[in-house]
Amino acid sequence: MSALPPVRSSARGPVPPPARRAGPTLPARPALAVPVLLLAVGCTSPAGAPAPDDPPAAGAAPAPAPSASASSGPVPYWVNPDGKAARQMAEHLAAGRTAEAELLRRIASRPAAEWIGPDRPEDETRTLTEAATRAGREALLVLYDIPNRDCGQHSAGGAADAAAYRAWVDGVARGIGERRATVVLEPDAVMHVVDGCTDERHQGERYGLLKEAVRRLKQQPAATVYLDAGNAGWVKPAELRGPLQEAGIAEADGFAVNVSNFKTTAVSAAYGRELSALVGGKPFVIDTSRNGNGPYTEGDPAQNWCNPPGRALGEPPTRETGDPLVVAHLWVKRPGESDGECRGGPRAGEWFDAYALELARNAR
Numbered sequence: 001m002s003a004l005p006p007v008r009s010s011a012r013g014p015v016p017p018p019a020r021r022a023g024p025t026l027p028a029r030p031a032l033a034v035p036v037l038l039l040a041v042g043c044t045s046p047a048g049a050p051a052p053d054d055p056p057a058a059g060a061a062p063a064p065a066p067s068a069s070a071s072s073g074p075v076p077y078w079v080n081p082d083g084k085a086a087r088q089m090a091e092h093l094a095a096g097r098t099a100e101a102e103l104l105r106r107i108a109s110r111p112a113a114e115w116i117g118p119d120r121p122e123d124e125t126r127t128l129t130e131a132a133t134r135a136g137r138e139a140l141l142v143l144y145d146i147p148n149r150d151c152g153q154h155s156a157g158g159a160a161d162a163a164a165y166r167a168w169v170d171g172v173a174r175g176i177g178e179r180r181a182t183v184v185l186e187p188d189a190v191m192h193v194v195d196g197c198t199d200e201r202h203q204g205e206r207y208g209l210l211k212e213a214v215r216r217l218k219q220q221p222a223a224t225v226y227l228d229a230g231n232a233g234w235v236k237p238a239e240l241r242g243p244l245q246e247a248g249i250a251e252a253d254g255f256a257v258n259v260s261n262f263k264t265t266a267v268s269a270a271y272g273r274e275l276s277a278l279v280g281g282k283p284f285v286i287d288t289s290r291n292g293n294g295p296y297t298e299g300d301p302a303q304n305w306c307n308p309p310g311r312a313l314g315e316p317p318t319r320e321t322g323d324p325l326v327v328a329h330l331w332v333k334r335p336g337e338s339d340g341e342c343r344g345g346p347r348a349g350e351w352f353d354a355y356a357l358e359l360a361r362n363a364r
Contacts, residue, residue, distance in 0.1 A: 074318045074319050074320040075110075075111065075316070075317050075318055075319070076137060076138045076180075076319065077111035077132075077137060077138050077139070077140045077182070077317060077330075078111055078128075078131065078132035078135055078137035078138060078139055078140070079108075079109065079110060079111045079112075079137075080112075080114065080128075080131075083108065083112065083334070084334070084336065084337065084351045085104050085107040085108040085112075085334075085335070085336050085351075085356065086108040088104055088108075088336070088351055088353055088356070089101050089104040089105060089108045092104065100357060103357050103360040103361055104336075104356060104357070104360060106313060106360040106363060107313070107335050107336055107356060107359070107360060110316050110317055110331060111137075111140055111317050111330075111331065112140070112289065112317075112331040112332075112333075112334040112335065113140045113141060113142045113184065113330065113331065113332045113333075113334065114128050114139065114140065114141055114142070115141075115142045115144055115334075116141055116142065116143055116144075116145070116172055118145055118157075118158075118159070118168070120171075121168050121169075121171035121172045121175060122171035122172070122174045122175040123175065124175065125139075125141065125171070125172045125174075125175025125176055125181075126174075126175040126176075126177070127175075128141070128175075129175060129176055129177065129179040129180075129181055130179065132179070132180070132181075133179045133180070137180075138180040138181060138182060139176075139179070139180065139181040139182070140181075140182050140184075140330060140332075141172075141176075141181055141182070141183045141184070142183070142184045142187065142332060143169070143172060143183060143184070143185050143186055143213070144158075144186060144187055145157075145158050145159050145165060145168050145186075146158050146159070146165060146186045146189045146206065146209065146210070147159045147160070147161055147162060147164070147165055147202070147205070147206075147209070148198065148199070148202050148206075149188075149189075150188065150192070151192055151197040151198055151199070162205055162208075162209055165209055165213075166209070166212065166216075169212070169213045169216050169217070170216060172217070173216050173217050173219065173220055173223070176217070176220045176222075176223050177220065178220065178221055178222055179222060180222040180223075181220070181222065181223050181224070182223075182224045182226070182285075182328075182330075183217055183223060183224065183225045183226065184226050184228060184256045184259065184285070184330075184332055185210065185213060185214065185217070185225055185226065185227050185228060185252070185256075186210060186213070186227075186228055187228045187256075187259045187260065187332075188228065188230075189206060189210060189228065189247075190206075190207075190210065190227065190228060190229065190230070190240070190243050190244060190247050191228070191229075191230040191234055191235070193206055193207070193243060194230075194235055194239055194240060194243050195234070195235060206247075207243070207246040207247050210227065210247040210248055211246070211247055211248030211251070212248075213248075214227065214247075214248035214251050214252045215248065215251055218251060218252075218253075224253045225252045225253050226252065226253060226254050226255055226256040226284065226285050227244065227247055227248065227249055227252045227254075227255045227256070228255065228256050228259055229244060229255040229256060229257055229272075229275060229284070230257065231257055231258045231259070231261040231263050231268065231271070232257070232258070232263045232267045232268055232270070232271035233261070233263060233295070237271065237274045237275040237278055238278065240275060240278070240279075241275075241278040241279060244275075244279050245279065249279050249280075249282060250279075250280065252282070253282075253283070254282045254283040254284045254285065254327060255272070255275065255276075255279070255282060255284045255285075256284060256285050256286075256287065256330075256332065257271060257272045257275075257284055257285070257286055257287070258286050258287045258288070258291065259287045259332045259333065260287065260289075260332065260333040261287065261291070261295075262290055262291050262293075262294060262295040262296065262308065262311060263291060263294070263295060264291055264294045265286055265288055265291060265314060265315060265329065267294075268286045268287075268291070269286060269323055269325075269326055272284040272286065272325065272326065273323075273325055276325050281325075283324075283325050283326070283327045284325065284326060284327065285326070285327050285328045285329070285330050285332075286321075286326060286328075286329050286330070287330055287331065287332040287333060288314030288315045288316075288317075288329040288330070288331065289313065289314060289330075289331035289332060289333045289334070289335050290311050290312070290313065290314060290333060290335055290359060291311075291314040292311070292312030292313050292314045292315075292359075292362060292363055292364060293310060293311050293312040293362060295308075296308030296309065296310060296311065303342065305339060306339045306340050306342040306343065306345070307338060307339045307340070307342055307343040307344075307345045307352065307355055308343075309343065309358070310358075310362065311358070311359060311362065312359055312362035312363045312364065313335055313359050313360060313362070313363040314329070315329045316329070316331075317329055317330050317331050335356060335359050335360075336351055336352060336353070336355065336356030336359065337349050337350065337351060337352065338350050338351070338352040338355065
């Protein structure tokens, strides 16, 4: 499988030039190798182990990441034991950097989305969903391959045409099979029509493909589909009512907000509730991966999307949100992966260790 092309992360707002989505460079097809101290990764601390945010005792090595459980609980999503954060954590441990390893355990021990690559979607999705099922968990997936993606700009790419996209989605659906999976569908795709970024000649096809994708994925009995609906700083909810309806929100389980963005959970929830009232009371999920300190506002607004300083991990993934319309807080953007070559970062999607450590260190 080839990697996704380098792409920009979004902290998308109503400022030019438009900042883009965090579609990370996909890691190699998971062989599910198990790094040091990540023999079974889940979401609840085993008896006697410190909670993920507790610092290690003086001179002590960090506790192993939590073990998996067959019960869904507040965090039913699968944690990839061979993710980038887990690998970097293992490297720090091997080098005796226990403080850094413990900080990264705040990322490595929690579920983050897997972004499905453009090649071999059926095989890749099957590998991920089978691994999640074996662990008694649910896969969290992002589909990001719509034709004419990102208006030909920094995240340009996607399927070659409508037929290729339909085949790709069909492969993902077959890979899910009857296994449990939560799918966030096509970050930015609707929003780039609404804000005029997508060429007018592609807009009707875009809506049609999204509606078909929702319908195809919902043929899988245990798949849950959330259509991306931007963030609170992009457009007003009223501007999204018609576009989301054209894109198939009626057949989706709900929508996703704040993907790869930094808007606070409270602001995102208010935005989502207002939008929900316009689309039949649909529930929604919030990306809380990096919103612990909210957006960065001190720099050039056109660049505040890219590895902004002083940010923090947000609320850990959970389905216990305290809001009946908010199904879950999710880490859709994978914390620690660079937004792009800015502020000392590597290419988009590559691991940026200094930034990951800052996110974890700043977490409340």
